[in-house]
Each structure stands twice: as structure tokens, then as C-alpha cells.
Amino acid sequence: MTAAFETGFDTSRLATGFADPVLDAQAAFRRLLAAFSYVGRIQEVAEIAEIPAPLNAATASFCLTLADLETPLWLDGAAGRPAVAAWLRFHCGAPLADAPEGAAFAVVADPAAMPRLDRFAPGTDQYPDRSCTVVIQVEALSQGQGQGQGQTLRLQGPGIDGTLDLVVTGLPPWFAETWALNHAIYPMGVDLVLTCGRKLVALPRGTRIEG
Amino acid sequence: MTSGIGAAEPMQTTRAAIGDSDPDGADRYNYAYLDEQTKRMIRRCLLKALAVPGYQVPFGSREMPLPYGWGTGGIQVTASIIGPDDVLKVIDQGADDTTNAVSIRRFFARVAAVETTEATAEATVIQTRHRIPEQPLREGQILVYQVPQPEPLRKLEPREGETRKMHAYAEYGLMHVRLYEDIARFGRIATTYSYPVMVNGRHVMSPTPIPKFDNPKMGGNPAVQLFGAGREKRIYAVPPYTDVRSLDFEDHPFAIQRWDECCALCGAGDSYLDEVILDDRGGRMFVCSDTDHCGTRRARGHTGRLGADAATAAAAKPRGAAR
Structure with a gap:
């Protein structure tokens, strides 16, 4: 079965997903659970053999672990390539959302061009859980004091013992501003997962960010 | 199962983890009993629950092979997080050797091929009914509570639509009135278990029917605390290092139970x-x-x-x- 679709996309070339769809998803979820529990601490997921560009292993793991027919997925311009869309549709069965507003999950591969966070669903006052989780692929992620380049985010809030420094390269210059607005509407608001290669870190809406 | 490319082969990897000899027929079920779509749904709810500590996330609770009231919510949460590397401890009112604890432990040993233990320090996942272990928990440990009634306001307001609004607008005056009425009638706050807590300064939460003795252990705990209510279809969570305060008044501060006696068996003077x-x-x-x-x-x-x-x-x- 190598028949190509009319779009010219050949399904026989679909990248594989998790090698073990059950235990790999469980292992990846535990890293995500740790990320949302120990906020701001970088977690590492396992490598995945084949991932369609430009997704990284952490973003791909996130989608394979959590996205399915119940979660409309929005892809930014850079991530929205046919190979990525076909891969996500096949492995996750997730419908692709046309606009950020309607998405349960969003993948941003080019943060410089990303929409402000108020474009994504923040949930409602009675159901703050009906909010979007935005996965943002950044250039570099590290813990502690930044060496040279990179924006140092000083984090505080649930899941953090005191304060914690996270150094991120590649977030838009207006990130702190859009985050402050997002944090201000707590308990509504979007949750972020920053990814880089196999690394990921969660910034839930309750986190205060300085710097 | 949503089948992936070559799904047959990866499934065998999972089977291998469970073990070849399976007289109980555990391999007629997916790993950890629940199907993958259910696990994904619960996993999404768990992350939202951690993002809004103390807020009750509705979830599509499934029918489990035991009746409501025996820990169906806790079991669904445990099944969605557990993996073959985990070491599981199950306690019921603090005891490892009661019927409920023994059968839940055996259930997961069968369907998830996990090691089980009675030692708090050795466990990575601890499912509990109505107690927090005496030994302080550490980072990386996950405490899963079985929850009979997740809504702390339910006895004051039976309508879900109303309690949901009360949480949305942080309208918790009624709860303080209830505690005040205790003081007016008994001279003190008479609630000794399910003592309501304020989480992260925003959501009033039921700590489940743990004795109020355990309430102070919830705040600033290095471990992850997850709560599953199967019949009521709610999941909530308290992330590590989160502010959890038992509700009280300046002139009637919260206090835990004390006993005149020590444990008759081990002599402990500081345990429940x-x-x-x-x-x-x-x-x-x-x-x-x-x-x-x-x-x-x-x-x-x-x-x-x-x-x-x-x-x-x-x-x-x-x-x-x-x-």
C-alpha cells in the first residue's frame, strides 16, 4: 500500500511513533507529571527514532502521550508542515484546529512569530481546566544562572521550593509581559511546556516570573 | 487501543514486561488495566489539576472491577501513572494489611507487573485511604488519595452548579460560618477529619477523610499529592512545596489531636x-x-x-x- 494521496503525501513514509506505545507513553507521562509537579525543573524524555521535522523529541513525546481525538491541536506556521500534520493525525488521531482559540493543545515551533498567550483558550471561571496547553520549542534551556545569552526567568509559586532560575533562549521579547497577563487571570490561563531536544520544562499558569 | 504502525510488535514488548506465565489472565487487559485512551484522558486531567492546585477537574471516571467506595478513583489515578519501574505501597487507614490495601496491591502486581512494598521509604507510588504516612515523604514520591467526596462545600450546598460558582468566585464565607457555628456550639472547632484546607491561597479543598492530625503534612510536602474520586468523577492535586492551610480563626487557631498515652506497642508519642x-x-x-x-x-x-x-x-x- 504505497498509494499517494492527492495531496502528494505518501503515507508509506509516515514516521513511526513510540516504539512501545504503552510503556513509552507511560514513561513520557511521568516526565511530564514531574515537570508539572516540580515546576521549572528540566526533565528529559527518551529519544524517539523518527520524528518529522521541525518537531523535537520532547514535543513529539508530549503529543504522542496526551493528544487524541478529544483534543484539537493547533500548529503554528513553522510546525504546520504536511508531514507533521499527517504524522499527528495518524498517531494521535487529533483533529487539527484552524485557530489558536479552539485548541486544547498548541505546538509552536517558531516562538519569534507566536501569537500572544491571550489568543489561546484560558478556560472559564467555573472550568479553568478547559484551557490550552501550549508547547513552545525554544533554542536552549538550562537551569541556574545564565551563561552569556539567554533570558533568565526567576520562578516562584506552587511546585517550587523558594525560587528557581531557568535560562531560556528563543522566547519572544514580550514574553514576560504576556505571561504577567496570563498569570493575573489565575485560576484561568494557559499552561506552557518549553521544549528543546529531549528536554522539557513546564510553566503552569500559577507560576510567577520575574526577569 | 489506537493502533499504530506495527502495533502488534510493540504490544509484545509490553506483554514481556508483564511476564509470560499469567495464570490470572491479566494479559487479557491492557497494561495497568485501563485502555490507553482512558489513561490519556486521566493524564490530561492530572496535569490540569497540578496547574490549578486544589481545583477539582471533572473526569470520565470508568467502571472498575470493584465497587465505588473501595478506591476506584485512586485506582484509576494509580493505573494512569504507574509503570514497571515503580514500587507500590497501599495503605488503608494507615495499615498495609487490611483487605482493601491487600487486594489493591495484588491487583497492580497482576495488571502492571509492579513490585509492592509495605515500607514507606521504598515506595515510589503510595495509594492511600484516609492517612498520610508518619514517615516524611521525599521528592519523587507520589501519594495517591482515594476520595469519597471531593467537594468540601457539599454538605453546605448540595447543588453542584452552586458549589462550582462558589469556587469560581472564591466565595468561601459559608465554610467559615460552619466552623464558627462549631465554636458557638461547642466552644471549639469540632471537625476532626476532612478538615477543610485552603490551597495556594485560592481554592478550598477537601483533604479527604484524613484525620486533621495529618493536615499539616500536606503543605510544603516535597512529594506529589494526587486525589481521585471515582464515584464523584473528580481529580485534584497538590504539587510539592505548595501552601496548604487548615481554615481557622485568629482566636481559635487550628490544632491537631493529642493523646495522653503513647503507642502501646512501639511507645511512639508523636504518631496518630x-x-x-x-x-x-x-x-x-x-x-x-x-x-x-x-x-x-x-x-x-x-x-x-x-x-x-x-x-x-x-x-x-x-x-x-x-x-
């Missing part, structure tokens, strides 16, 4: 004690509710009033018959 009736002439003893804590202390040579007399201890062991 159960009263055990020894005879029909008023004889009684107090023993640690946390069996692992008590056993560990006795193994280290601590002895209580009745601890040295092995025969008395065995006869009086409160839950021996439940095995």
Missing part, C-alpha cells in the same frame, strides 16, 4: 493513635494507625506498654483478622 478495645471490662490500648511506622520502630527496639508481651500484642493487633 487508634483506640483498640481489649475486653468487655473497659480494657483498652492505643496503637499507631501507621502499621509500617509502628513495625519499623519495634524492629529498632522501641517498646510500648504492651509491646514486650508478644502474646498480648498478637491478640490485640487490631487488623489481624482482616488478612
